[in-house]
Amino acid sequence: MSTSVIEQALKQHHVSLTKPRKQIYEVLSHNEPLTMQELITSLPQIDKTTAYRTVALFESLGIVQRLQIGWKYKLELSNQYQDHHHHITCLQCGQTVALPEDEVIEERLLALAAVQGFEPKDHQLEVRGLCPACRQSA
Ligand SMILES: [Zn+2]
Numbered sequence: 379m380s381t382s383v384i385e386q387a388l389k390q391h392h393v394s395l396t397k398p399r400k401q402i403y404e405v406l407s408h409n410e411p412l413t414m415q416e417l418i419t420s421l422p423q424i425d426k427t428t429a430y431r432t433v434a435l436f437e438s439l440g441i442v443q444r445l446q447i448g449w450k451y452k453l454e455l456s457n458q459y460q461d462h463h464h465h466i467t468c469l470q471c472g473q474t475v476a477l478p479e480d481e482v483i484e485e486r487l488l489a490l491a492a493v494q495g496f497e498p499k500d501h502q503l504e505v506r507g508l509c510p511a512c513r514q515s516a
C-alpha cells in the first residue's frame with residue numbers, strides 16, 4: 379500500500395507524516411506481524427522513544443493493532459490498511475505466518491455472529507502450533 383494512504387490518514391487527524399512515522403508504517407506494511415523489539419531492531423536509525431510514541435499514536439488512530447499471542451503481542455497494520463487475513467504462530471520459535479484468505483471461514487464467522495444478532499465489524503483469528511522447522515527438531 380502506498381504512503382499516500384498513511385499521509386491522508388494522518389492528515390485527517392492533523393498529524394504530519396514525519397520520516398520515522400513513514401518508515402514505521404512501511405516496515406509494518408511489508409512484514410508479517412512484528413514484536414515491538416523486532417520493529418525497533420529493523421529501524422536502527424529511529425530511537426526507541428520515537429518508535430514507542432509512533433506506535434502508540436498509530437494505535438490510537440486505529441492504524442496499527444495488536445495481535446495478541448498468549449500474553450505477548452505483535453504489531454500489524456489494522457484491517458483498514460491491509461487485506462484481512464488470519465495468522466498461525468509457532469509456539470516454539472515465535473514466528474508468525476499469514477494464512478491465505480478463505481471466503482468459507484469469513485462467511486461462517488459472519489453467519490455465526492448473525493445468529494447472536496450481531497453485525498460483526500472485525501475479528502482476529504489466530505492459530506498456534508509448531509512450524510515445520512520446530513516440528514523436525516522436536
Ligand atoms: Zn518454530
Ligand SMILES: [Zn+2]
Binds near residue numbers: 462464501503
Ligand atoms: Zn477473518
